[in-house]
Amino acid sequence: MFGKVAVLMGGTSAEREVSLQTGEAVFAALQRKGVEVELIDTKYDYITKLQEGNFARAFIALHGRGGEDGTIQGLLECLNIPYTGSNVLGSALAMDKVRSKRVWQSLGLATPPFAIWEPGTGIENYVKIFGLPLAVKPVYEGSSVGVTRVNSASSFDEACELASRYGIVMIEPWIIGDEYTVGILGNDALPSILIGSKADFYDYNAKYIAEDTEYLCPSPLTLQEEENIQLLAKQAFKAVGASGWGRVDLIRDLNGDFWLLEVNTVPGMTSHSLVPKAAKVAGLEFDELVLEILSMTLGVATKVKVKGANA
Numbered sequence: 001m002f003g004k005v006a007v008l009m010g011g012t013s014a015e016r017e018v019s020l021q022t023g024e025a026v027f028a029a030l031q032r033k034g035v036e037v038e039l040i041d042t043k044y045d046y047i048t049k050l051q052e053g054n055f056a057r058a059f060i061a062l063h064g065r066g067g068e069d070g071t072i073q074g075l076l077e078c079l080n081i082p083y084t085g086s087n088v089l090g091s092a093l094a095m096d097k098v099r100s101k102r103v104w105q106s107l108g109l110a111t112p113p114f115a116i117w118e119p120g121t122g123i124e125n126y127v128k129i130f131g132l133p134l135a136v137k138p139v140y141e142g143s144s145v146g147v148t149r150v151n152s153a154s155s156f157d158e159a160c161e162l163a164s165r166y167g168i169v170m171i172e173p174w175i176i177g178d179e180y181t182v183g184i185l186g187n188d189a190l191p192s193i194l195i196g197s198k199a200d201f202y203d204y205n206a207k208y209i210a211e212d213t214e215y216l217c218p219s220p221l222t223l224q225e226e227e228n229i230q231l232l233a234k235q236a237f238k239a240v241g242a243s244g245w246g247r248v249d250l251i252r253d254l255n256g257d258f259w260l261l262e263v264n265t266v267p268g269m270t271s272h273s274l275v276p277k278a279a280k281v282a283g284l285e286f287d288e289l290v291l292e293i294l295s296m297t298l299g300v301a302t303k304v305k306v307k308g309a310n311a
Contacts, residue, residue: 001298002035002036002057002297004036004053004054004056005030005036005037005055005057005058006037006040006049006081007026007027007037007058007061008023008040008046008059008060008061008062008072009022009041009061010043010062011041011043011062011063011066011067012042013062013067014064014145014166015063015064015142015143018063018268020041021270022270022273023041025271026269027039029287030290030291033287035291035294038053038055042066042072055081056081057081057297058076058082058083059084059290059293060072060073060083060266061266063142063143063267063268064141064143064145065140067266068091068095068264069091069095070087070089070091070092070095073088082297083297084245084293084296084297085243085246085265085266086243086265087241087243090240090242090265091242091265093240093242094240094241094246094262094265095142096139097114097262098168101114101260104260107239109232109235109236109239109260110257110259110260111259112172112175112259112261113130113173114170115170115171115172116168117169122153122156123153130172130173131173133150133151133173133174133176134149134171134174135148135149135173135174136159136162136169136170137170137172138163138167138170139167139168139169139170140166140168141166142264146162146166148162148163150174175251175253175259176254177251177252178194178195178252179250179252180192180193180194180219180229180249180252180258181193181195181247181249181274182230182250182278183279184234184237184242184245184246185275185279185292185293186244188282189234190275190279190281190282191226191281191282192217192219192226192229192230192233192278193215193277194216194219194220194221196216215277228258229250229252232250232258232260233248236260236263237263240263245275245296246264246266246267247264247275248262248263249261249262249264269290271286
């Protein structure tokens with residue numbers, strides 16, 4: 001049905017180690033499903049392997065630069081190998097936080113205001129606009145790589161130096177509230193996940209604990225709030241040209257309003273990652289989720305029924 005599948009993992013980004021874990025988990029799941037599959041670490045001579053490997057399609061398990069920015073997607077297009085997830089444009093646009101936000105702003109979708117940091121510019125310039133605390137983050141990195149919460153002038157320069165290691169730096173107001181994430185699978189939004197510290201969840205029956213972070217799914221939103229966050233996530237995902245599958249990260253402020261942070265077009269895919277957790281709550285086990293994502297490369301997914309997903 002699928003032919004020989006290349007699972008592309010590793011690479012050279014700041015998220016290499018997580019990508020290796022994702023690749024191994026996806027590889028094992030496809031093997032269990034009887035798919036002919038080969039692991040390829042794109043840190044090494046992977047182009048020759050793709051050219052000579054007789055691959056019918058590729059499962060992209062690369063995080064960060066080289067995997068989520070349209071680079072590997074463009075190569076696979078040239079090699080005429082169908083691949084999982086967003087196309088070149090959707091991948092590149094979602095990876096660029098500034099351009100993503102400009103698209104959302106043009107459509108009236110709520111996202112925090114921002115400014116591009118000019119080297120040598122002091123914190124007072126941004127405090128006048130945004131107040132404190134501030135979020136200092138790289139424009140072209142995903143997840144929390146290089147991101148710092150700045151509460152005072154004393155930590156601003158160090159935060160900017162850290163973020164600048166990854167390129168252009170942006171400044172946003174750090175919105176106080178609860179962090180949520182919504183997985184996207186095809187045309188469906190999966191159940192939202194509330195992310196917080198253990199102290200945040202003393203009133204809740206937390207379903208998953210990792211070090212000092214807890215992930216609550218289903219999240220403690222009302223039905224209407226859940227519909228609202230799922231709709232906003234799907235709108236944001238579509239707006240940047242993303243497709244197939246991914247994850248949208250948001251903040252809910254103290255007034256109960258949701259704010260878009262970023263789109264991840266290749267989020268983590270281990271058994272304890274967030275998209276698989278939400279998919280499981282929606283009735284889709286890990287192996288079936290992996291197969292569903294791969295099935296989208298055929299043009300028509302396997303149409304696994306996802307319970308509780310908002311189409």
